[in-house]
Amino acid sequence: MAEVPQQIPTIDISAWVNPASSEADKQRVVDEVHHAATTYGFFQCAGHGITPETRDQIFNLSKRFFSLPMEERMEISVKKSLGQSFRGYEPPFLQNHHKHLLPDTKETFVVGAEIPADHPDAGTFLNGPNLWPTSIPEDDFQKPLLSYQSQMVALGNTLLKILGHGLPKSWNCSPDVFDSLAENPAIPMRMLHYAAQPVHDEKQFGVGAHTDFGSVTILLQQLGTKGLEVWYPPTETWIPVPPKENTFVINIGDFVDRYTNGYYRSARHRVITTDKERYSVAFFFNGNMKLKAPVLDGSGGEVNLGDHIRQRAIATYGAAPTLIESKV
Ligand SMILES: O=C(O)CCC(=O)C(=O)O
Numbered sequence: 001m002a003e004v005p006q007q008i009p010t011i012d013i014s015a016w017v018n019p020a021s022s023e024a025d026k027q028r029v030v031d032e033v034h035h036a037a038t039t040y041g042f043f044q045c046a047g048h049g050i051t052p053e054t055r056d057q058i059f060n061l062s063k064r065f066f067s068l069p070m071e072e073r074m075e076i077s078v079k080k081s082l083g084q085s086f087r088g089y090e091p092p093f094l095q096n097h098h099k100h101l102l103p104d105t106k107e108t109f110v111v112g113a114e115i116p117a118d119h120p121d122a123g124t125f126l127n128g129p130n131l132w133p134t135s136i137p138e139d140d141f142q143k144p145l146l147s148y149q150s151q152m153v154a155l156g157n158t159l160l161k162i163l164g165h166g167l168p169k170s171w172n173c174s175p176d177v178f179d180s181l182a183e184n185p186a187i188p189m190r191m192l193h194y195a196a197q198p199v200h201d202e203k204q205f206g207v208g209a210h211t212d213f214g215s216v217t218i219l220l221q222q223l224g225t226k227g228l229e230v231w232y233p234p235t236e237t238w239i240p241v242p243p244k245e246n247t248f249v250i251n252i253g254d255f256v257d258r259y260t261n262g263y264y265r266s267a268r269h270r271v272i273t274t275d276k277e278r279y280s281v282a283f284f285f286n287g288n289m290k291l292k293a294p295v296l297d298g299s300g301g302e303v304n305l306g307d308h309i310r311q312r313a314i315a316t317y318g319a320a321p322t323l324i325e326s327k328v
């Protein structure tokens with residue numbers, strides 16, 4: 001029987017980003033990420049270059065948004081976003097990952113790539129203009145959020161490069177193989193707020209057990225809170241993933257799992273409820289929604305990112321028929 005891991009690994013990727021690093025130091029980063037992605041599907045990422053001030057600023061904005069009156073949040077509800085663009089505010093109890101559970105307690109504000117309404121793709125699945133709260137000045141809210149978004153895109157690209165370098169040599173694919181996946185990517189960022197749940201109900205989760213749909217997720221957690229757990233199949237255990245100073249939690253999504261035929265693992269995870277409120281920000285680097293490509297290990301079969309994500313959204317928002325019927 002495998003030993004129960006107490007935590008997922010922490011990996012400092014700074015040697016990869018620093019042009020002065022030796023090849024051996026860069027390779028160490030590749031090896032560590034490879035180990036985490038094949039074993040856990042999760043790791044804590046340090047040395048990413050994003051400042052603590054940026055992190056504090058993002059949480060302050062999130063707190064400011066979720067403190068707006070409910071009517072104001074509902075004015076920019078996802079239901080009001082253009083076509084199937086899925087932008088704006090999602091109230092609690094909307095998404096359900098399992099029929100036998102209650103819907104998730106989380107509430108969410110979703111920001112994606114800013115696609116103007118007159119763009120040919122606007123209104124198609126995950127494409128369109130963002131919805132912004134009118135009572136917060138643009139410079140105080142949308143500018144810093146979009147700046148954070150571009151830092152997340154850069155980090156997502158870096159992570160895909162590292163993952164590309166870790167693929168087995170026998171597959172004969174270029175280490176830049178994920179470049180086409182990273183082109184013009186869908187990048188929904190979900191600012192998440194979990195209200196305190198003083199009464200425990202075993203059917204109630206912040207987010208029920210699920211895997212992420214896209215390529216790579218970059219998660220920022222509020223220090224001093226808890227709730228995130230990842231499933232480790234060899235020991236059939238949930239491993240807690242506590243927030244750690246100056247790190248992001250990185251996890252592999254379904255698409256990279258399928259694309260690599262399960263080599264990089266998209267691990268199940270969940271957020272349990274606690275008696276303390278919690279904020280987190282999940283940046284989903286979904287990737288190029290138009291990508292259709294053969295599975296990388298040459299075993300046959302094709303992956304289609306857009307179809308996969310659409311089907312998973314339908315499955316998990318199925319408990320919210322009004323949203324799903326009008327949106328997907
Ligand atoms: O809030 C968290 O820690 C994780 C949220 C999550 O797993 C998700 O939104 O997919």
Ligand SMILES: [Fe+2]
Nearest residue numbers: 210211212269
């Ligand atoms: Fe998730």
